[in-house]
Amino acid sequence: MQNFEYHNPARIIFGKGRENDVGGFVKEYGTKALICYGGDYLKKNGLLDRIENSLTESGISFLEFDGVVPNPRLSGVQTCIDLCRKNDVDFVLAVGGGSAIDTAKAVAAGVLYEGDLWETFLGHDTVKAALPVGVVLTLPASGSESSKACVVTKDEGHQKRMISSPLILPKFAILNPETTYTLPAYQTAAGCTDIMSHVMERYFTQTENVDFTDRLLEAALRTMLNVTPRVLRDPTNYNYRAEIMFVGNVAHNDLLGMGRQEDWACHNIEHELSALYDVTHGAGLAVVTPAWMKHVYKQNLQRFVQFAVRVMDVDIAFEHQEEIALEGIRRLENFFKSIGMPTTLHDVGITDDRYEEMALRALDGGATTGFFAKLDKEDIIAIFELAK
Incomplete structure (x- = not known):
């Protein structure tokens, strides 16, 4: 067996109805959130409404980015970064699966990064600071809700690359199996x-x-x-x-x-x-x-x-x-x-x-x-x- 260190502070909140508590968890870290998600299913099944109601009840103002796509693109990340900077967002909330979470992580790193964020994906620089990230998981697959990794695809050249940093590890992840029924x-x-x-x-x-x-x-x-x-x-x-x-x-x-x-x-x-x-x-x-x-x-x-x-x-x-x-x-x-x-x-x-x-x-x-x-x-x- 090799030497190792293990530390994973991501808080896992598991069970029925726990998405209704998301506002309280966000409030521990910020006051203005960007919600990252993709697709209209979150509106159809009422999940987005429940999340937004919880944020409002906890005094958290929020913006939405509903442009997350599978194999998330750098262009979408940059759009979110600009949105966060213009509106003084201090928390990024991913609602969805790995694509939403990885988008949120990249945004969290990019808001505080001076320069071209893609340089960190190429290994030319490292993430030195990031906004806090939270997750409401709806697609179990990537495990990104409790990992320090993030994968994004650059639109030009279709390069798919990863960054890894404890700074983008989600502060919490809400896992309600009922959100995966559909x-x-x-x-x-x-x-x-x-x-x-x-x-x-x-x-x-x-x-x-x-x-x-x-x-x-x-x-x-x-x-x-x-x-x-x-x-x-x-x-x-x-x-x-x-x-x-x-x-x-x-x-x-x-x-x-x-x-x-x-x-x-x-x-x-x-x-x-x-x-x-x-x-x-x-x-x-x-x-x-x-x-x-x-x-x-x-x-x-x-x-x-x-x-x-x-x-x-x-x-x-x-x-x-x-x-x-x-x-x-x-x-x-x-x-x-x-x-x-x-x-x-x-x-x-x-x-x-x-x-x-x-x-x-x-x-x-x-x-x-x-x-x-x-x-x-x-x-x-x-x-x-x-x-x-």
Whole structure:
């Protein structure tokens, strides 16, 4: 096990009706809020009204930005930054999923940043200050409600990049599973896939003697395997929605990665699918992850055998270790298919004419990506070939 430090001060407020208390939580940090969200579903289901009423009752004035889009754009972030500066906003409230939260985080950093905020996404500078951020979560997937990371796409060139800073970690996140009842099945399945990917990016490690976090990660994966099909059949079941929302939060609050080297190659590769083709992030991960597994499993065959047996219920009586590992990968891929996720590049309309370009972009100027197996350009192209 590696040395580690763990500190996550994001306050999680979980349960029915807790969005009605949001004004009191915002009041601890500010007096004028920008609400970041996208789509009219928040108005149709009354959630936005409940949030606004709570803010008003707590004496919080507010502005709205309803232009959040999937794979959030830098242009939208800049619009919000200008709005906040002109109106002396001192708190940013995200209502939605990862796109709304990442927009809010980038805005919070950008309002207090002198210069071009994109420089921080390119790694040329760091975030030195940020407005406080709060979240009302409506789509469990990214785990951004309790992470210090933020991913934004630059409109010109479709570059998708990340910043990470404890300064943009949300002060609080309200998680009411009831707010997810009206999510379309595809969004629900894609969110569940994203959650599973966050777990697997940590699970597939070369770090030894990490059995405790192995077991936690396996429990998270088995919960998702069990609950995801059930919630798709019964989308207003509170208990199913609660399990997913809870796992999604824990999957990306850094706890499950303590003491072990994480990988993140699948995320780096998938970011190019969503950046260039606007593929839903979870759907892209369902395509990339099994192909990545097929390419790298021999780098640590025993870990893939462990995954197959402990997570995917492959019978240890299989004669050959390699067969066990491959059967585990096959079962994961079939699971993604069973919940309506794409599993090939063809499924999401991607042909082979940009494989090399996407591979180079995934490397982001470096020689390799990932840690379980260090992947170069040819490795990534080979993964695309396996995902055709």
